[in-house]
Amino acid sequence: EAGVTQFPSHSVIEKGQTVTLRCDPISGHDNLYWYRRVMGKEIKFLLHFVKESKQDESGMPNNRFLAERTGGTYSTLKVQPAELEDSGVYFCASSQDIAGGRYNEQFFGPGTRLTVL
Amino acid sequence: GNSVTQMEGPVTLSEEAFLTINCTYTATGYPSLFWYVQYPGEGLQLLLKATKADDKGSNKGFEATYRKETTSFHLEKGSVQVSDSAVYFCALKKDSSYKLIFGSGTRLLVRP
Numbered sequence: 001e002a003g004v005t006q007f008p009s010h011s012v013i014e015k016g017q018t019v020t021l022r023c024d025p026i027s028g029h030d031n032l033y034w035y036r037r038v039m040g041k042e043i044k045f046l047l048h049f050v051k052e053s054k055q056d057e058s059g060m061p062n063n064r065f066l067a068e069r070t071g072g073t074y075s076t077l078k079v080q081p082a083e084l085e086d087s088g089v090y091f092c093a094s095s096q097d098i099a100g101g102r103y104n105e106q107f108f109g110p111g112t113r114l115t116v117l
Numbered sequence: 118g119n120s121v122t123q124m125e126g127p128v129t130l131s132e133e134a135f136l137t138i139n140c141t142y143t144a145t146g147y148p149s150l151f152w153y154v155q156y157p158g159e160g161l162q163l164l165l166k167a168t169k170a171d172d173k174g175s176n177k178g179f180e181a182t183y184r185k186e187t188t189s190f191h192l193e194k195g196s197v198q199v200s201d202s203a204v205y206f207c208a209l210k211k212d213s214s215y216k217l218i219f220g221s222g223t224r225l226l227v228r229p
Contacts, residue, residue, distance in 0.1 A: 003160070004160065031215065033215070033216070035217075035219075037222075040221070040222070041221050042121070042219045042220055042221040042222070043161075043206060043208075043217075043219040043222070044219070045216040045217065045218070048215050048216060055215070056214075056215070056216065059216070091160065091161065093161075095215075104215065105163055106163075106217060107160075108153075108160040108161035108162070109160045110158065110159055110160040111160060
């Protein structure tokens with residue numbers, strides 16, 4: 001079974017440009033999450049999709065970030081325009097929907113390292 | 118608010134040494150606690166978990182015990198190997214939420 005995949009693995013862009021990150025979750029996983037780690041600090045939650053709906057986007061830093069999950073399969077995270085402080089590693093994770101379950105393991109992708117110059 | 122604090126790295130050990138990576142948390146109620154590991158070039162992998170007080174999670178020789186009285190979940194291994202070199206993240210999850218709250222990560226380097 002394929003794991004969570006992310007594309008690209010690295011991206012280097014100039015301040016003010018636009019970048020789009022893609023995440024393909026494990027097949028059949030309804031839940032999809034975006035996290036990021038900035039400058040070696042803690043990994044912070046950005047948002048959570050259930051199928052194509054945004055369940056929780058409380059961690060999105062500002063309106064320069066737009067996440068979509070059309071059709072409830074893969075997801076994209078667009079940063080427009082990118083700023084220097086957006087540099088970091090963006091992780092995607094997915095999990096099954098276990099009704100009534102207390103624990104629902106999240107499986108992570110390798111991350112996209114974004115550098116804004 | 119909810120948060121996780123873990124010891125800063127890097128931690129450098131010789132092979133077969135004893136490992137402890139400290140993790141403490143702040144949260145209301147009874148969160149679930151996790152250790153994730155990120156090997157070079159790979160994504161985060163769940164290493165072990167504990168869902169209630171006094172539970173001990175274990176995997177691949179690593180152990181951690183959920184201590185509610187000290188709000189801690191320290192990671193231990195009796196004899197590390199070079200292949201254990203990685204970044205280790207402590208995390209919590211509240212029952213009422215799907216999101217994981219991570220610490221800042223601790224890099225472990227094991228020398229032969």
